[in-house]
Amino acid sequence: MNIDDWKSQIKRGTLEFCILLLIRKQPTYGYELISTLENYPIMAAKENTIYPLLRRLLKEDFISSSWQESSEGLPPRKYYAITDKGLEYLSAMSAEWDNLINTINEMKGE
Amino acid sequence: MEKTLDNYLEKIDKFLKPMAVSERVDIVKEIQSEMLELQQNGISPAQIIERLGSPKELAKAYLGETISKSSGFGWRKLSAVIAFYSLAGFGGMIVLPFTSICGITFMFTGVLCPIMGIIKFGAHLVGIEMPQVGIEINSYTASAATFLPISFLIGIVLFATGWLFWKLTIFTIKAMSIGKKKLV
Numbered sequence: 001m002n003i004d005d006w007k008s009q010i011k012r013g014t015l016e017f018c019i020l021l022l023i024r025k026q027p028t029y030g031y032e033l034i035s036t037l038e039n040y041p042i043m044a045a046k047e048n049t050i051y052p053l054l055r056r057l058l059k060e061d062f063i064s065s066s067w068q069e070s071s072e073g074l075p076p077r078k079y080y081a082i083t084d085k086g087l088e089y090l091s092a093m094s095a096e097w098d099n100l101i102n103t104i105n106e107m108k109g110e
Numbered sequence: 111m112e113k114t115l116d117n118y119l120e121k122i123d124k125f126l127k128p129m130a131v132s133e134r135v136d137i138v139k140e141i142q143s144e145m146l147e148l149q150q151n152g153i154s155p156a157q158i159i160e161r162l163g164s165p166k167e168l169a170k171a172y173l174g175e176t177i178s179k180s181s182g183f184g185w186r187k188l189s190a191v192i193a194f195y196s197l198a199g200f201g202g203m204i205v206l207p208f209t210s211i212c213g214i215t216f217m218f219t220g221v222l223c224p225i226m227g228i229i230k231f232g233a234h235l236v237g238i239e240m241p242q243v244g245i246e247i248n249s250y251t252a253s254a255a256t257f258l259p260i261s262f263l264i265g266i267v268l269f270a271t272g273w274l275f276w277k278l279t280i281f282t283i284k285a286m287s288i289g290k291k292k293l294v
Binding site: 029030031046047048049051052053055056067073074075076077078 | 136137139140141142143144146147148150161162163167168171172174175
């Protein structure tokens, strides 16, 4: 039995949702986001997934970005923040997510 | 900054040539920022590079996302497509060149055809006949006036064919970049 393929499909479908949720909490920079995701093995993703995904979310205006100086010798960081359009998208996603969970629970007979 | 890391960034920059300069600079700067932060945390350059993966794979991820998400046709997109399949390996070496070249050629001839129709018609109006341009089936030869609408029709068919090939190219790249992107 190989569950990994299925897990990676779930991740592919929900990573965007998770990233927007994290960015909504507070403006975040790329590496911080990747480190946070590392704490959740089901959602852990590498740079070559996260950075291009962030670029796409930027292009679609769901998030905005700004370079900010950081303290003591650290390089400037590119911070991402959620936009109004992003919030709208996120609430639509949340509704569908609840819908999915309810459907599955119902099918499980819970 | 460490030389190996600098080399890494230079390679990324090189692979992303088809992107707009401002975007490229921004991408490289963001990766560099992460490298410096990792270094600050005591991670060695070799470990940093291992973490980021090969510059080729990372650049390909950026290009793949750009190509499959922007719509339409443009020179920048075309060069991104070319850069992508130069990084994409064997499958890309056979299918993509065929579909993308057919796409561009058909679209080009599709534009050319009605232009020639107009030129022939224009020449006819000022009294010059151009028998080398036109359509000939057995003994039937279209006059300049009939050739004009025919040339537009042929042009549209050719252009639509090219457009389909182009769509197929984008579709293939999309499928490839999703296929390769195993989020494990």
